[in-house]
Amino acid sequence: MEIKRVMVVGAGQMGAGIAQICARNGYEVILHDLQEDIVEKGISSIRTDLHRQVKKERLSDADVERILRLIQMSTQLGNVEHVDMVIEAATEKLETKKTLFSHLDRRAPEHVILATNTSSLPITEIAAETKRPDKVIGMHFMNPVPIMKLIEVIKGLATSDETLHAVKAMAKSLKKTAVEVNDYPGFVANRILMPMINEAIFTVYEGVSTPENVDEVMKLGMNHPMGPLTLADFIGLDTCLYIMETLHEGFGDDKYRPCPLLRKYVKAGWLGKKSGRGFYTYEA
Numbered sequence: 001m002e003i004k005r006v007m008v009v010g011a012g013q014m015g016a017g018i019a020q021i022c023a024r025n026g027y028e029v030i031l032h033d034l035q036e037d038i039v040e041k042g043i044s045s046i047r048t049d050l051h052r053q054v055k056k057e058r059l060s061d062a063d064v065e066r067i068l069r070l071i072q073m074s075t076q077l078g079n080v081e082h083v084d085m086v087i088e089a090a091t092e093k094l095e096t097k098k099t100l101f102s103h104l105d106r107r108a109p110e111h112v113i114l115a116t117n118t119s120s121l122p123i124t125e126i127a128a129e130t131k132r133p134d135k136v137i138g139m140h141f142m143n144p145v146p147i148m149k150l151i152e153v154i155k156g157l158a159t160s161d162e163t164l165h166a167v168k169a170m171a172k173s174l175k176k177t178a179v180e181v182n183d184y185p186g187f188v189a190n191r192i193l194m195p196m197i198n199e200a201i202f203t204v205y206e207g208v209s210t211p212e213n214v215d216e217v218m219k220l221g222m223n224h225p226m227g228p229l230t231l232a233d234f235i236g237l238d239t240c241l242y243i244m245e246t247l248h249e250g251f252g253d254d255k256y257r258p259c260p261l262l263r264k265y266v267k268a269g270w271l272g273k274k275s276g277r278g279f280y281t282y283e284a
């Protein structure tokens with residue numbers, strides 16, 4: 001089955017990035033979110049990003065117009081009737097994703113693959129909400145999507161080899177490298193990354209050092225391109241907290257307990273770059 005049209009559910013930072021690279025590589029895209037203004041914001045961030053590429057002479061103005069023409073806005077989940085594949089990039093909450101997959105399954109034509117960009121949640125449990133668990137798969141893009149090469153591809157218990165092959169071919173068409181991993185909390189990327197970020201937050205919480213110094217140590221001492229607290233702000237502190245909670249609950253091991261300071265920041269609405277404040281402050 002050839003994939004021509006893709007619905008991206010969730011027009012936040014990941015959804016916008018995924019919609020952009022799909023359109024850049026010739027797919028027709030329906031970008032969906034709860035409200036029109038959120039989808040508009042997603043499209044506007046795609047436009048800004050594409051214009052940056054024009055300035056760097058990597059794209060022409062005509063390319064930008066062609067890419068934007070391939071992206072349609074949606075606030076009706078029923079639009080899934082018109083696509084061959086869904087890539088869901090909504091908020092990292094299991095209940096949100098389960099409800100979405102159940103609705104999408106009821107409305108999508110039989111052949112449609114339902115992929116989730118979850119960072120940590122169980123693919124098997126999300127697939128169990130549908131009558132097509134063989135066509136449900138994890139497709140974990142990295143942030144920022146247009147730049148990062150990796151896609152973690154996660155098979156649930158019932159995911160078919162046919163779905164796996166179709167998704168790997170799709171990843172290749174997006175000029176990404178797919179790495180297959182198994183369905184355990186946090187998969188590989190976030191099982192390793194998030195405990196490091198959480199520990200960096202504990203060092204600030206316990207007064208061992210400042211965010212600036214923690215980041216400097218990891219950049220200069222470990223050759224990380226970005227310090228862990230800058231990275232946490234970039235990912236979104238709410239997303240970091242949800243992932244730590246998934247690891248904590250999924251493994252039942254207290255080594256994954258989220259730092260109280262992370263909880264406090266999220267409760268305060270300090271979500272990092274996207275809200276203007278996290279461990280650092282950002283211009284609007």
Ligand code: NAD
Nearest residue numbers: 010011012013014015033034089090091092118119143235
């Ligand atoms: P975000 O907060 O920027 O965007 C989430 C979007 O989902 C919002 O626009 C919200 O309105 C929308 N949404 C929520 N419920 C919805 C529903 N029922 N229907 C449609 N839209 C809905 O978050 P993000 O950083 O883009 O993360 C999205 C997903 O991608 C999460 O699963 C996250 O774990 C994953 N992810 C994030 C990163 C990262 O670095 N931020 C990296 C890889 C994967």
